[in-house]
Amino acid sequence: MLRFILTRVTLVIPTFIGITLLAFALIRLVPGDPIEIRAGERGIDPVRHAQMMQEYGLDRPLLEQYADYIWDVLNGDFGASITTHQPVLREFFALFPATLELSICAMIFALAIGLPAGVLAATRRGTAVDYGVMGVSLTGYSMPIFWWGILLILLFSVHLGLTPVSQRISDLYWVDPVTGFMLIDTLLGDQEGAFLSALHHLVLPSIVLGTIPLAVIARMTRSSMLEVMGEDYIRTARAKGLGPGRTIWLHALRNALIPVITVVGLQVGVLLTGAILTETIFSWPGVGKWLVDAIGRRDYPRLQGGIMLIATAVILVNLTVDILYGIINPRIRHAR
């Protein structure tokens, strides 16, 4: 087992190097540097430009910059944003809880609907329910997040007035960040109604962000369930006289879940990328919007730091998933 975990962890290292290289190189391939972009049509004197490039250390050979950067990162220094002059790491951790909270809620939403829907479709295979679930999930999967978000806002917030349009909490409340998770911080504070307001604000963005994972989970659960339902042991269980409820929910679903867990793990990456769009639509103060801003401004330290940190989070989740079902399913462990 230990050996299995070690192999998995070792594999992370080249992935990580690849990511740092990509994050570093890709941004620099985009023409225009942060100084030029900030000056805009006002222009900047070439002497001053060169001087500022030197101040930011951007005039040195790329490899040298990269080596220095990696060294700093290994020492826990991600540099300071060129835009705000604040340390990238501090900004990231101030904003990341918002992204995480939204992603978790979106995942809960996706699982809460996706799993039962998949099971339902599998057990009623070929009926209107099955076609309904599959049709809706295909639509959900193909939904452009941006359009879907605006659509829901227009319907639920503007026309029906049921949900707030955007932000994490009503502007009437001012919650001090303790954990950065609004749901927890509002409980820790003593402002009446703040928790409900935070919850209320999570509804639409969670639905929008959770839609694609929901579709994927529903489809995966369905096909995995169908496969399991055809297995001998299910027939045996039935033959023993076990009720359909117990057969499906206890025996079949439990075994059908393994591929679903894989998909859920992979969806974490999807969630974090989806969060970039969702955050922009709902003015959600997370790392997604923060990164998008950095692209426009060519804020190299913020961009490469942000990409690296998010990638690390995704790698860690996938590693955990890998190890987890090495534990759950011995066949996987021994196959490698």
Add this chain to the structure above:
Amino acid sequence: MARMTSALALGATLGLLLAGTAQATTLVYCSEGSPEGFNPQLYTAGTTFDASSKTIFNRLVEFERGTTTIIPGLAETWDISEDGLTYTFHLRAGVPFHSHDNFTPTRTLTADDVIYSFERQLDPENPYHNITGDTYEYFDGMSMGSLIDHIERVDDLTVRFVLTHPEAPFLANLAMDFASIMSLEHAEAMTAAGTPEEIDLNPVGTGPFVLVDYRQDAQIRYQAFQDYWNGPAAIDELVFSITPDASVRYARLQAGECHVMPYPNPADVPAMQADPNITVLEQEGLNVGYLAFNTEREPFTDPRVRRALYLAINKEAIIEAIFQGAAVPAVNPIPPTIWSYNWDIEDYPFDPEAARALLAEAGYPDGFTTNLWAMPVQRPYNPAARRMAEIIQANWAEIGVEAEIVTYEWGEYLARSAEGEHDTVLLGWTGDNGDPDNFMYVLLGCDAVAGGSNRSRWCYEPFDSLLRDAKLTTDLDERTRLYEEAQVIFHEETPWVPIAHSVVYMPVRNEVQDYLIDPFGGHIFYGVSLAE
């Protein structure tokens, strides 16, 4: 709406608890982005200025709200020497600074604060110069470093600026955001406490609003400064609720989640105007979108060719198609909101016939081939440069001029066009200080050819000498006359086709009173009130 009322009631209760006053009014502004920081000396974005210089700080002189007129600010009066080299400012007495958790001021504004605010930007040896990076882009961009020779403290409430050369727009520069006055006592206290970074993170100014708290990408919260020298603001609390997407800002305005929103999508404006709860304010922006001919290149050395190409462009069609009507056709290089705008100049009509004749007269009866550069980004003065270029391309094809549309990534585009690699280029400008010099000298002066901002690379002595004279005198009537004359020359020589001044729309909810559009594109809430 019921939800809104209960939310407001809750807000009022909260206000009661917090402030202990009878009725706390909170104005929510759905701003478009996060500020880069709260020290306006360090940054150049309008979003940053809205959140810092327009709320927290004042300047020696200010622009009167809603105009480009200069009025007294922290300086009550000022004298300018005959030779235009010495500006002496007499400060208002007893102007208090803000206080916050870690700082309580012990004195009011003095000449030392003014000197600190400028020396920090001016002098690389100043102890505060490097606190948060050492780039003072706007200060440098306006060439303040080479303009100010030195600053003297005459007495507690008198400060004197001595210039290296006479420069009439200097006073207008002092009303700009980077010239905000900060507290020296605060800087000293933070340095003594070992937290110099607090100087810029927790700013202390004299302005109408005190910064209470800021959450990046979420919210900025201000409270009215009760001791503000000009009387406290009519609203008690000001909230910037950061909402980057224009459609979402509109939805929030409709839902009553905010009172004021900037930068609506032009396509949404008709629906906003039809909404009984929303008033859409509008004003021409302090900007100009133009097409510049590279007058160093054949055949654009010939003014007849330039005028022919001008006559061939259908400006009205561009304004309809590109700006969806949200712009006025430009005639002069400065927008009509700036003093000295020459109303006597009549635009050249759209006349392809005359254009062809003029082209033939200049020796190009069959036209020629050229290139037309289009920006890759949206700017306030040109929301869709590529499509604009396509219209112009089609217009020119009518008179036999074949133009190839060229575009580069934005940084590259600016750099290459500054080098003069184009034949014709689309670009524009948004004014900094409301002075005609800031358009004409910066964009069309001879010095600006080498500097790169003169994209037509047009250096015409009769024009340039008028601009130089206008810099030397501080007499407004004389300057007006000089600029009016310069615009006549510009019109005759046509180094550009001025295309449009875009209109700024500002949707506000009906309960918002006395909101005025700032011609500089800022958003100012002192003087604004909310109806019950």
